[in-house]
Each structure stands twice: as structure tokens, then as C-alpha cells.
Amino acid sequence: MSTGNFDAGGGGARTARWRTAVDVVRHLRHHPRPTRADLARDLALTSGSATEITGRLRRAKLLSEEPAPVAGRGRPTTLLRPHPEGPLTLAVEIRHEESRCAVATVDGRLHDVRTLRHDDGGPEQVRAGLAAAVRELRRRHRARLRVVSLAVAATVRDGRVVQSAALGWGPVDLAPLTAGTHLPLLVGNDATLAGVAEARTGATAGARTALHLLVDVGVGGGLVVDGRPVVGATGAGGEVGHLPLGDPGRHCPCGATGCWDLEVDGRAIARHLGDAPPTDARDYAHRMLARAASGDTGAALAVRRVVAALGRGTAGLVNAHDPDAVSLGGLAGPLRAAAPDDFQAAYAGGLMAFHRDRPPPVLDAAHGDLGALRGAAEVGLDRMTTGAALAEWHGVATGDPAQSTWDRN
Amino acid sequence: MSTGNFDAGGGGARTARWRTAVDVVRHLRHHPRPTRADLARDLALTSGSATEITGRLRRAKLLSEEPAPVAGRGRPTTLLRPHPEGPLTLAVEIRHEESRCAVATVDGRLHDVRTLRHDDGGPEQVRAGLAAAVRELRRRHRARLRVVSLAVAATVRDGRVVQSAALGWGPVDLAPLTAGTHLPLLVGNDATLAGVAEARTGATAGARTALHLLVDVGVGGGLVVDGRPVVGATGAGGEVGHLPLGDPGRHCPCGATGCWDLEVDGRAIARHLGDAPPTDARDYAHRMLARAASGDTGAALAVRRVVAALGRGTAGLVNAHDPDAVSLGGLAGPLRAAAPDDFQAAYAGGLMAFHRDRPPPVLDAAHGDLGALRGAAEVGLDRMTTGAALAEWHGVATGDPAQSTWDRN
DNA sequence: TCCATTATCCTCGTGCCACGAGGATAAAAG
DNA sequence: CTTTTATCCTCGTGGCACGAGGATAATGGA
Numbered sequence: 075m076s077t078g079n080f081d082a083g084g085g086g087a088r089t090a091r092w093r094t095a096v097d098v099v100r101h102l103r104h105h106p107r108p109t110r111a112d113l114a115r116d117l118a119l120t121s122g123s124a125t126e127i128t129g130r131l132r133r134a135k136l137l138s139e140e141p142a143p144v145a146g147r148g149r150p151t152t153l154l155r156p157h158p159e160g161p162l163t164l165a166v167e168i169r170h171e172e173s174r175c176a177v178a179t180v181d182g183r184l185h186d187v188r189t190l191r192h193d194d195g196g197p198e199q200v201r202a203g204l205a206a207a208v209r210e211l212r213r214r215h216r217a218r219l220r221v222v223s224l225a226v227a228a229t230v231r232d233g234r235v236v237q238s239a240a241l242g243w244g245p246v247d248l249a250p251l252t253a254g255t256h257l258p259l260l261v262g263n264d265a266t267l268a269g270v271a272e273a274r275t276g277a278t279a280g281a282r283t284a285l286h287l288l289v290d291v292g293v294g295g296g297l298v299v300d301g302r303p304v305v306g307a308t309g310a311g312g313e314v315g316h317l318p319l320g321d322p323g324r325h326c327p328c329g330a331t332g333c334w335d336l337e338v339d340g341r342a343i344a345r346h347l348g349d350a351p352p353t354d355a356r357d358y359a360h361r362m363l364a365r366a367a368s369g370d371t372g373a374a375l376a377v378r379r380v381v382a383a384l385g386r387g388t389a390g391l392v393n394a395h396d397p398d399a400v401s402l403g404g405l406a407g408p409l410r411a412a413a414p415d416d417f418q419a420a421y422a423g424g425l426m427a428f429h430r431d432r433p434p435p436v437l438d439a440a441h442g443d444l445g446a447l448r449g450a451a452e453v454g455l456d457r458m459t460t461g462a463a464l465a466e467w468h469g470v471a472t473g474d475p476a477q478s479t480w481d482r483n
Numbered sequence: 484m485s486t487g488n489f490d491a492g493g494g495g496a497r498t499a500r501w502r503t504a505v506d507v508v509r510h511l512r513h514h515p516r517p518t519r520a521d522l523a524r525d526l527a528l529t530s531g532s533a534t535e536i537t538g539r540l541r542r543a544k545l546l547s548e549e550p551a552p553v554a555g556r557g558r559p560t561t562l563l564r565p566h567p568e569g570p571l572t573l574a575v576e577i578r579h580e581e582s583r584c585a586v587a588t589v590d591g592r593l594h595d596v597r598t599l600r601h602d603d604g605g606p607e608q609v610r611a612g613l614a615a616a617v618r619e620l621r622r623r624h625r626a627r628l629r630v631v632s633l634a635v636a637a638t639v640r641d642g643r644v645v646q647s648a649a650l651g652w653g654p655v656d657l658a659p660l661t662a663g664t665h666l667p668l669l670v671g672n673d674a675t676l677a678g679v680a681e682a683r684t685g686a687t688a689g690a691r692t693a694l695h696l697l698v699d700v701g702v703g704g705g706l707v708v709d710g711r712p713v714v715g716a717t718g719a720g721g722e723v724g725h726l727p728l729g730d731p732g733r734h735c736p737c738g739a740t741g742c743w744d745l746e747v748d749g750r751a752i753a754r755h756l757g758d759a760p761p762t763d764a765r766d767y768a769h770r771m772l773a774r775a776a777s778g779d780t781g782a783a784l785a786v787r788r789v790v791a792a793l794g795r796g797t798a799g800l801v802n803a804h805d806p807d808a809v810s811l812g813g814l815a816g817p818l819r820a821a822a823p824d825d826f827q828a829a830y831a832g833g834l835m836a837f838h839r840d841r842p843p844p845v846l847d848a849a850h851g852d853l854g855a856l857r858g859a860a861e862v863g864l865d866r867m868t869t870g871a872a873l874a875e876w877h878g879v880a881t882g883d884p885a886q887s888t889w890d891r892n
Numbered sequence: 893t894c895c896a897t898t899a900t901c902c903t904c905g906t907g908c909c910a911c912g913a914g915g916a917t918a919a920a921a922g
Numbered sequence: 923c924t925t926t927t928a929t930c931c932t933c934g935t936g937g938c939a940c941g942a943g944g945a946t947a948a949t950g951g952a
Contacts, residue, residue: 150918395720428738531904
């Protein structure tokens with residue numbers, strides 16, 4: 075994934091002076107409306123420093139302040155919030171039947187979430203529809219729009235779609251989405267980004283090492299360490315579904331054999347039931363879950379086999395990576411719920427013995443189907459709030475292209 | 484692994500002022516004897532800043548300078564090197580038949596490497612022997628010794644050995660190694676730390692995401708991202724050998740089933756040959772490799788099966804993590820060399836199709852059997868050169884416990 | 893031998909950022 | 923109306939790094 079990193083930038087002296095500013099702006103992400111005193115406490119600033127920094131950030135159109143509702147005695151204070159003319163990240167998600175986009179402010183909130191239904195026109199049409207949306211939002215928000223961050227239900231490499239079982243796409247270049255806008259485009263896998271959202275503000279919040287597993291068509295997700303997804307050299311990491319945990323004789327559309335992918339989704343249920351491969355594996359899985367719940371023992375047995383494969387693989391990944399906690403997204407939660415004992419037996423049985431006294435909790439995802447979009451927003455905001463990006467924004471917002479100095483008036 | 488992180492510290496204002504100092508001291512690690520001008524160029528400092536910083540670091544007994552051999556015209560310069568009374572990290576490695584320790588200076592060099600043979604006395608005796616060595620080095624180096632960093636051929640959790648097939652140990656607490664010294668003790672898995680050494684200065688140097696696989700008894704290693712090992716919540720990550728890539732019916736001593744561990748080492752070769760499980764799996768593997776090389780077709784076939792399992796698992800991990808490069812340590816290199824075509828076929832066959840046009844190179848480890856010790860030193864030096872640790876050292880070296888200010892005289 | 897060239901280092905004035913003490917401000921409580 | 927509480931602002935101080943200009947010490951050639 076060409077997702078921007080989470081670092082402050084650290085590139086030279088011009089951006090070094092933004093270090094505290096970066097800390098303050100990012101603090102806003104997970105502390106939505108702090109008072110100035112809160113800020114000083116949490117970031118170990120003196121009140122004088124807080125005054126100076128917030129003043130600068132207000133002039134740079136990054137923050138604004140609103141009077142706080144009075145609570146007890148003491149001098150009334152103000153709450154810090156994103157500036158009404160502050161910078162924005164556009165988060166986009168491409169999924170099977172529809173795409174979504176939303177605009178995110180520096181406090182991490184999503185605004186103006188909208189959905190674009192796909193009309194079976196293939197990747198070109200989806201891309202064209204989204205490009206039009208990007209152009210329109212660009213016109214509306216002008217220079218406030220700084221970054222476009224895209225989550226896509228596909229294997230992603232160097233900002234391109236390589237292949238997608240969920241979408242039925244082959245290679246697709248996504249650069250046209252932002253053509254002509256000069257906006258940086260970040261592209262990531264949807265399951266991986268949903269994992270980022272879970273690790274930062276969802277089920278695994280607080281976990282320094284979190285594992286997310288999202289079952290849809292196949293299984294994706296991956297590790298999130300200190301809020302950053304572990305996505306490898308070209309961004310194609312997080313493809314845990316293509317570890318060979320399954321039957322080595324079975325061929326995967328990805329080109330390899332024995333992929334875990336083939337054991338844990340609707341396709342696997344169909345195979346166990348002797349059905350033909352379903353065209354919509356997710357929908358099929360939901361139907362079979364319903365059947366199993368209503369007493370169809372054949373469906374229940376097929377589901378249990380899939381749940382066992384899920385639990386066993388989860389345990390293997392816990393052995394290999396030792397996360398603080400695991401989150402289950404997409405179908406994984408309903409699957410486990412359909413056969414919790416089978417999951418637990420396979421999970422515990424697959425763990426190395428020393429993990430069994432306090433195994434990492436396996437939690438249902440908290441963000442539902444907004445996870446990928448939220449994760450894309452988080453990653454886009456990370457990029458938007460590097461020292462370098464803030465310095466650039468300061469130039470845009472104040473009309474001081476040289477960024478030679480903070481303006482003091 | 485309770486390995487110190489690679490960050491500058493970032494904890495409060497008292498250590499913030501050490502930021503540039505941290506950069507300079509760490510620069511020394513991979514640029515052994517820079518001139519002051521080199522330093523200024525590489526770290527984008529002005530010559531004035533370089534003067535000030537090197538002066539401070541000299542007074543803090545972190546650096547010293549020696550005249551550089553003249554090369555062409557121009558004012559002669561000096562080379563920066565570790566201060567002769569500067570801080571030290573003690574790197575220790577516990578392996579099957581012996582332990583080793585060495586003292587590392589801030590430039591990353593190992594000094595005074597010594598070996599302690601084990602006399603079958605079990606963990607207590609090994610621990611006691613090493614504790615004596617620590618005490619002796621502590622006496623010799625006094626306050627210069629800052630950190631003890633230990634690599635051990637075992638599964639490690641929260642600084643304790645959980646279990647080790649290679650050593651034949653059960654749970655062992657390693658804290659007694661530094662008892663009474665008040666020295667911080669970092670403990671990591673040997674294969675993981677060898678991976679750190681490879682990723683920083685070895686075969687995969689330059690790779691931002693590197694995968695190391697070390698076959699000894701079982702297989703260990705793991706991911707190294709930006710020089711930091713991905714070791715999870717309690718430090719037990721990197722146990723890639725306990726992913727269930729093998730025969731689900733086979734029980735692993737770890738408590739799980741189907742572990743990859745059981746398919747890629749001497750035990751696996753013995754199984755394929757119908758031999759009893761070897762007591763020394765590594766030695767047995769070497770003997771079988773020799774036999775296969777000398778024309779024993781049965782041994783050769785067994786080796787080929789193991790090599791195929793290694794290649795297939797490697798491919799799966801590449802699918803899952805998308806590293807820039809892979810390094811092979813321990814027996815993995817000789818195994819591949821014994822059946823390179825089988826390895827290549829299994830590796831390429833196990834990759835997702837899109838990886839096949841330019842798959843990550845699989846390289847033999849460069850550090851040989853010094854990898855773990857070097858990795859332990861690297862990680863110990865990371866800890867020793869955080870902002871907080873340098874500030875503390877400054878107090879020790881200058882007798883200014885308040886560390887209220889840099890001394891200017 | 894002397895001087896130009898080259899490379900490096902040092903000095904000093906300046907700017908920026910954050911600190912911290914003390915005072916100012918604005919509400920509630922008495 | 924005064925006290926208490928909580929917050930904010932002002933201003934002097936200090937540390938660190940920058941950057942221009944000068945100083946220094948070698949080589950190489952006249």
C-alpha cells in the first residue's frame with residue numbers, strides 16, 4: 075500500500091519546526107474536542123506553549139476554537155476543533171456492489187458520506203464514476219482537499235489493483251481517479267484498512283499489535299503495529315488468505331495452491347455441501363448461515379467445517395505474530411457466532427501451549443462495514459498531517475508560499 | 484521481545500534536546516568513521532551545528548576524534564569514533580552447545596567476543612555461568628556497561644524463555660542474569676535477532692521489509708520492518724514455524740498440530756527416511772545433506788521433500804507479507820543449495836501469480852552464525868542510544884546528575 | 893620558497909521555539 | 923461583594939540550530 079506513513083516527517087529543518095504542531099493536530103484525532111488545558115496536560119506542554127501553538131494553528135487555518143459549555147467554577151475555556159476552512163482528506167472505498175466516499179476533517183470525523191451504486195459496467199465505469207466524484211468535490215472544496223485515500227476490495231500493489239476475486243477485476247490502474255488534480259492518491263486493501271480502523275478506534279483499540287481478519291470472498295486483513303498496517307514492500311502485504319493453510323491439492327485463482335482463502339468463505343461452504351461455486355460468495359454464505367440457524371444440519375455441518383478452518387488459521391497467525399488482540403470483520407463474526415464452540419476448540423487447539431492460559435481475545439469488529447472507509451480516512455489524515463504536509467498547507471492557507479516564517483499578526 | 488524500540492525516545496522535553504545527538508550517535512552505527520564534514524552532509528547539518536554537536540558529544544564521552552589520514556589537499560580533518568570511555572552494550576547469545584558474549588560500542592562493532600561451552604548442566608548452570616560473565620564484565624567496565632541484550636534459541640515471552648526445542652529447555656526466567664546490576668535486560672529470539680542483523684547490515688540490508696527464515700530445530704525468524712523486528716505483544720512473535728502449513732495430523736511439541744516446524748528440519752528428514760527422531764536434529768541434517776551430496780538417493784529424496792516444504796512455506800509468507808527480500812539462515816541455506824531446483828519450483832509455485840514476474844530475492848544470510856549476536860547488539864545499542872538513555876549517560880559521564888544543562892567548558 | 897587552491901573548522905550574531913513565573917480574567921460559590 | 927477555582931496571557935529567559943564570514947592547515951604549482 076502506498077499509504078503514507080504515520081511519522082511526523084522528520085525531513086529537514088523546514089518541517090522540524092512543525093513537530094509540536096503535528097503532535098497537537100494528531101491529538102485531535104482521538105480526542106475530539108479538547109480544551110486547551112486538556113491539550114497541555116496530555117501533551118506535557120506549558121500553558122504558554124499551548125497558547126502559542128494553538129494561536130499559530132488558528133492562523134494557519136488548522137484549528138478553530140469555540141466557547142466550551144461551562145462546567146463548574148473557573149474561567150470558561152474554549153474547545154479546539156477543526157478549522158471550518160481547514161484541510162480535508164477524501165476517503166473512498168470500492169466494494170463489490172457499490173462505492174462510497176466521504177470527506178474527513180483533522181479530528182477524524184467523516185462528513186458527507188455518499189454512495190455510488192455500480193451498474194455492472196466494469197472497472198472503467200466505476201473508476202470514471204469515482205473520478206467524477208473526486209472532480210466535483212475538488213471543485214467544491216478547492217485547495218482544502220489535500221489527499222485522496224482509497225480502500226479497495228482487491229490485492230493492491232504500488233497503487234494499482236492487481237487482481238480481485240471480490241470485484242471480479244483483473245489489473246486496474248487507479249491513478250486516473252485523481253488525474254489532473256495533483257492530489258496524492260493513497261491506495262490500500264479494504265481489509266487491511268479496516269484493520270487500521272479497528273486498531274485505532276475499534277475493537278482492538280489500545281492494542282499495540284493487532285490482527286484483523288476479514289472474511290468476504292476469501293480472507294484478508296493483517297497486522298497493525300502501533301497503528302500502522304504492515305503492508306510490505308509494494309503494499310501487497312496483508313494477504314493472509316494466501317498462506318497455504320488449506321488443502322495443498324486445491325488451486326486458488328490467485329495462482330498458488332492450498333490457500334487459506336479457499337477454506338473459510340462461501341465458496342468453501344458450497345464445496346462442503348456439494349453445490350456449484352456460488353457467483354456471489356458472500357450472499358451465498360449469508361443464506362447458508364440462515365439455513366444452518368433454522369435447523370438445516372447439512373448447512374450447519376458445512377458451516378462448522380469452515381468455522382474450524384477459520385479458528386485454526388487464526389491460531390496459527392497468533393502463534394506467528396503474537397498480537398494483543400484479534401478482530402473479526404465481514405463474515406468472520408457471523409461465522410464464529412454460528413458455531414462458537416467449534417471456533418473456540420479450533421482456536422485453542424491451534425495455539426502453542428504457552429498461549430493457552432491467556433490467549434489473545436478474538437473480538438468482533440466494531441466499525442461494521444464502515445471500517446475500510448474509516449481506515450482509509452485515518453491513513454489519509456496521517457499523510458495530511460506530516461510535518462511537510464502541514465508546512466505546505468500553511469503556505470496555501472496563508473498565501474505565504476515561501477513558508478519563511480510563521481506569521482505573527 | 485522486550486527489545487528496546489528504535490525510536491529516539493520522544494518522551495518529554497528533557498530528552499527532546501537530545502534529538503540531534505541521537506541522530507549523530509546512531510549515524511555512527513552504519514557509517515563507522517565519518518569525518519565531521521561527512522556527518523554534516525549526511526544529516527543535513529550546518530558546519531556550525533556539527534561543531535556544536537560533536538563538541539557536546541565529546542564532552543559527554545560519547546564520541547572522540549582522531550586525526551584523519553590526509554587525502555589530497557584541504558585542511559586535514561578528524562574522524563569521529565566511539566569515545567574510549569564511552570557507553571557499552573553487552574550482547575549475549577545462548578545456543579545449544581555454547582553461549583557467547585561480546586561488548587559492543589556505539590559504532591556497532593563487537594569487541595572481546597568470548598565463548599562459554601555448556602557442560603550439560605541444564606539451564607540453571609548456563610544461566611549461572613553467564614551471570615558470572617556479566618558480573619565480571621560489569622566489574623571491568625563499571626558504569627560504562629549500560630544494557631545487556633540477549634539472544635536465545637527459544638520461544639521468548641516477556642523476557643522469559645517459554646520453551647525451547649533446540650535447547651531442550653522448559654520455562655526459564657532469565658532475569659537472574661543481571662540480578663544486582665540494575666542493568667536493563669533485553670531478551671529476544673535468536674532467529675528474530677539474526678533477522679535484524681541481516682536486515683540492517685547483512686543480506687537484506689536496504690530492504691524496508693525483510694523476511695528472515697532460520698532453520699535449526701524447526702524454523703524461526705520473522706519480519707523486520709524498517710530495522711525493527713515485528714515481535715508482537717509479549718515478544719513471542721516471529722514463531723513462523725508454528726503456522727499450520729504442515730500435515731494437520733502431526734503433533735508438534737509446542738502443543739499445536741501441523742506446524743511448519745515439523746516439515747523443514749532434521750526431524751522431518753528422519754521421518755521421511757523412516758529413522759527414529761534424532762537427538763541432535765541439526766547434526767543429523769548436516770549428515771543427511773552430506774549423504775545426499777555423495778549420491779545417496781534415499782537421503783536426497785528426503786532432503787528434496789524438506790526443501791520443497793521450505794520453498795512452499797517461504798512463498799506463503801511472501802504472499803502474506805510482501806517483503807522486499809528474504810534471507811535464509813542456519814540450515815536453510817545449505818538445504819536450498821542441496822536442491823535448488825526443487826526450492827525454486829516450490830517457491831515460484833507457491834507465489835500468487837502477480838509476484839512471479841519479479842519475486843522477492845531469496846538470499847543466503849550474510850552474518851553466518853554471528854547473526855544473532857550482532858542482532859542482539861544492534862537492539863541493545865538502539866536502547867542505549869534513545870534520547871532518555873543518552874541523557875542518563877550524560878549525567879553519569881559528567882557527574883551532573885541533574886542533567887540540568889550541557890556543560891560548556 | 894611562496895602563494896593559490898582546497899577542504900574543513902570556528903566564531904558570532906540571529907531566529908525560533910518552548911519554558912516558566914507571575915499576573916489577568918471570568919465564572920461559580922459563599 | 924468577596925473568595926475560590928480554573929484557565930489564559932504576557933514577558934523574560936534559555937537552548938538549539940542556522941548561516942555568513944573568517945580562520946586554519948594541508949597540497950600543488952610557479
